[in-house]
Amino acid sequence: MLFWAIIKVALRSLFANKLRSFLAMLGIIIGVGAVISMLALATGARQKIMKRVSSLGTNLLIVQPGQRGFHGVMSGSFxxxxxxxxxxxxxxxxxxxxxxxxxxxxxxxxxxxxxxxxxxxxxxxxxxxxxxxxxxxxxxxxxxxxxxxxxxxxxxxxxxxxxxxxxxxxxxxxxxxxxxxxxxxxxxxxxxxxxxxxxxxxxxxxxxxxxxxxxxxxxxxxxxxxxxxxxxxxxxxxxxxxxxxxxxxxxDFSIRNMADAISMASDFTNMFTFLLGGIASISLLVGGIGIMNIMLVTVTERTREIGVRKAIGAKERHILQQFLIESVCISGFGGIIGVGFGVGIAQLIVAMADFATVVELQSVLMALGFSAAVGIFFGYYPALRAARLDPIEALRYE
Amino acid sequence: MIQLASVVKSYFIGGSSLRVLDGISLHIKPGEMVAIMGPSGSGKSTLMNILGCLDRPDAGQYLLEGKDVSKLSKDQLAEVRSQRIGFVFQSFNLLPRVTALENVALPLLYAGNTGGSAPTERAKVALEVVGLADRMHHEPNQLSGGQRQRVAIARAIINDPAIILADEPTGNLDSKSGKEILQLFTNFHNQGRTIVVVTHDPEVAQYCSGRICLRDGRVIERKETAA
Structure with missing residues (x-):
C-alpha cells in the first residue's frame, strides 16, 4: 500500500512537470534507442556473417597446395x-x-x-x-x-x-x-x-x-x-x-578448417557487438547524467515539501524511496519509449540501408534493465540529498 | 505530558556560538492549552522545534509522556513525530496538487499501518471533525486560507497525537478565519487534548489556558492552567 502510494506521488510530480520530465526522459530514450538499434545492427551483421561462414559447410576441411614462393614473394601455387x-x-x-x-x-x-x-x-x-x-x-x-x-x-x-x-x-x-x-x-x-x-x-x-x-x-x-x-x-x-x-x-600444402573460420568470424562479430553496444551505452550514461541534473533541481525545488513530509513523520528511507522511484520512473518510461524508438530505427536501417537488423528480446531486456539501473544510480545521490535534509532547514526554505 | 529540564541549544553562526535556549525547564500538563510567547529572537521557534522532536537539545532532558526523547536518533525522532505529534504551521504547509483527503491521510502513510479502519476512512473522519467534509476532494489551491489551515489541523490530529504543536496558526489568516481556527483549538482543548501554540499575538494567547513567556532563551513567566 505504501509502495503504491509512493509511486502515485512520483507519477503525479512527473506529470506536474511534463516538459521537464520529458526532457529528462529524452536522454534515456535516445540512449536506449541507440543501444537497441546498434545491437540490432550488430546482431543482424553477425547472423549474416555466420550464415555465410556456415554455408561453406560444417565439419569441412579444405586442403590446398602451398604457395610457391621465395623469401616471401609468392609466385603461384604448387x-x-x-x-x-x-x-x-x-x-x-x-x-x-x-x-x-x-x-x-x-x-x-x-x-x-x-x-x-x-x-x-x-x-x-x-x-x-x-x-x-x-x-x-x-x-x-x-x-x-x-x-x-x-x-x-x-x-x-x-x-x-x-x-x-x-x-x-x-x-x-x-x-x-x-x-x-x-x-x-x-x-x-x-x-x-x-x-x-x-x-x-x-x-x-x-x-x-x-x-x-x-x-x-x-x-x-x-x-x-x-x-x-x-x-x-x-x-x-x-x-x-x-x-x-x-x-x-x-x-607444401595447407589445411583450412571451417570451424576455425567460424570461431574467427564469431570473435569478430562479438567485438563488433561490444563496440556498437559500448558506444550506444555511453549515450545511455549521458542520459543518466541528465536525470541526475533534473532530480537535483527537483529536490531543491521541493525542499519545503520534504520538510513537511519529515515533520509529519517521514523517515529518511521514505524520502529516499520517493525520489529514487521518481528517477526510476523517468528512466523506466524513457527505457520503454526508447525500446520502441530503437526498434523503429532498426526498421528504418533495414528500409534505407538494406542492412539486416535483428532486435533480440535479450537486448531489449538488457537495455531496459540498464536504464532502470541508470535511474537508480543517478537518482541515488539526489535522493540521498533529499533524505538527509534537515527538517527545520527544509521547512524554513522559501 | 511534557517535561523539560535545563534544556540548552546553541547555534553556530559565522564561527561564533549563539545560545538560543539557555537552560529551559518547564512542565506542560496533559490537557493544557499553552501559549509560548516572546519577542522574535527569544527562542520560541527553537523551543518549538525541540518540543516537536524536529531537533535535539545540546544538553538537558526532554521527557515526552514520560519517555526521554532527547537522545533519540533521527529515525526514532521521525517515529515519535509520526505517532505522537501533530504539527500546524503558519503557512499551512500542505502538499500542492494533492487533495485535502490525501494530505490528511499522509501521516498514516509514514506511520505504517497502525490498525483500525482504512487510512481514507480515518482521513474523512478527521476532515469531518474540522468541518471540511464537503471539501475533501479539493486541492489546496482551491481552498481558502482558513480552509487550508483546517486541512492542516485535520492532518495534525489524524494519528491522535499526544500534543498538537501550532506555530503562529493564525498568522496568515484574516481575523475571522483566525477566530474560527482558534475556536477549533479550543474545542480540542475542551475534549482534553494537549495543545501548544507558539505566537506573539496576545489575542491568540487569550484563548489559551496557560502561558510561557520567553526572553533571550529563558522562561521569564509561566502561568499554568488552574487545575
Missing amino acids: QNLKLEDAVAILEKVPNVAQVSPVVRSSFQIKYFNKNTRCSTIGADTSFFAMRSLVVETGRVFTQGEVDRKVNVAVLGPATVKNLFDTGDPLGKTIKINRANFEVIGVLKSKDERNDDQIIIPYTNAMKKLLGITSIHEIDIQSSSSEMLSEVQDATTKLLRKRHRINEGQPE
Whole structure:
C-alpha cells in the first residue's frame, strides 16, 4: 500500500512537470534507442556473417597446395595435390565421411548469343552435400557420369539468369570454353558467392577443359564436428608422408578448417557487438547524467515539501524511496519509449540501408534493465540529498 | 505530558556560538492549552522545534509522556513525530496538487499501518471533525486560507497525537478565519487534548489556558492552567 502510494506521488510530480520530465526522459530514450538499434545492427551483421561462414559447410576441411614462393614473394601455387592424395585420404584417414577433389577455373560460358564469365568448378558427386548445395530443379550428376566424363553441368541460379533469363535451362546445351555441356540441374539460391557458378564432374574439368593432372583443392568432411581436428591432424600426417616431407620442413600444402573460420568470424562479430553496444551505452550514461541534473533541481525545488513530509513523520528511507522511484520512473518510461524508438530505427536501417537488423528480446531486456539501473544510480545521490535534509532547514526554505 | 529540564541549544553562526535556549525547564500538563510567547529572537521557534522532536537539545532532558526523547536518533525522532505529534504551521504547509483527503491521510502513510479502519476512512473522519467534509476532494489551491489551515489541523490530529504543536496558526489568516481556527483549538482543548501554540499575538494567547513567556532563551513567566 505504501509502495503504491509512493509511486502515485512520483507519477503525479512527473506529470506536474511534463516538459521537464520529458526532457529528462529524452536522454534515456535516445540512449536506449541507440543501444537497441546498434545491437540490432550488430546482431543482424553477425547472423549474416555466420550464415555465410556456415554455408561453406560444417565439419569441412579444405586442403590446398602451398604457395610457391621465395623469401616471401609468392609466385603461384604448387601443383603437388594429386587425385591419389584424395583417394588416400578417403581410404586411410579414420572418421572421414566424404572427400571431393576440386579444380577451379573461370571460363567464358555461351548459350546462343548470351555470354557470361563465371567460376567453373570441377568436383565429385559428394561436393554438393559437403557444401550444402541443393538443386532447385533437375538433378546433380551421378558417379557414372563422373567416371565416364560425361559433359553435364549444374548451374547456379544467377548463372542461369545470365544465360537463359527466364527460360527453362534444363536439357539445353551450353558452351564452356567452346565445349558443349548439357544443363542437368539448377542450384537453389544460397548466397551471392555460390549463386554464380557452374559445377561439372572433376574428371571432365581436368581432362577436357584444363588438361591438368594436379588438383586445386581437396574437400574433406569429417564424420562429426568433434572429429574435425583429429581428421585434420591425421590428414596432415598422411600428406606429409605422401609428399615425402622431412620432419622440421614446412608443408607444401595447407589445411583450412571451417570451424576455425567460424570461431574467427564469431570473435569478430562479438567485438563488433561490444563496440556498437559500448558506444550506444555511453549515450545511455549521458542520459543518466541528465536525470541526475533534473532530480537535483527537483529536490531543491521541493525542499519545503520534504520538510513537511519529515515533520509529519517521514523517515529518511521514505524520502529516499520517493525520489529514487521518481528517477526510476523517468528512466523506466524513457527505457520503454526508447525500446520502441530503437526498434523503429532498426526498421528504418533495414528500409534505407538494406542492412539486416535483428532486435533480440535479450537486448531489449538488457537495455531496459540498464536504464532502470541508470535511474537508480543517478537518482541515488539526489535522493540521498533529499533524505538527509534537515527538517527545520527544509521547512524554513522559501 | 511534557517535561523539560535545563534544556540548552546553541547555534553556530559565522564561527561564533549563539545560545538560543539557555537552560529551559518547564512542565506542560496533559490537557493544557499553552501559549509560548516572546519577542522574535527569544527562542520560541527553537523551543518549538525541540518540543516537536524536529531537533535535539545540546544538553538537558526532554521527557515526552514520560519517555526521554532527547537522545533519540533521527529515525526514532521521525517515529515519535509520526505517532505522537501533530504539527500546524503558519503557512499551512500542505502538499500542492494533492487533495485535502490525501494530505490528511499522509501521516498514516509514514506511520505504517497502525490498525483500525482504512487510512481514507480515518482521513474523512478527521476532515469531518474540522468541518471540511464537503471539501475533501479539493486541492489546496482551491481552498481558502482558513480552509487550508483546517486541512492542516485535520492532518495534525489524524494519528491522535499526544500534543498538537501550532506555530503562529493564525498568522496568515484574516481575523475571522483566525477566530474560527482558534475556536477549533479550543474545542480540542475542551475534549482534553494537549495543545501548544507558539505566537506573539496576545489575542491568540487569550484563548489559551496557560502561558510561557520567553526572553533571550529563558522562561521569564509561566502561568499554568488552574487545575
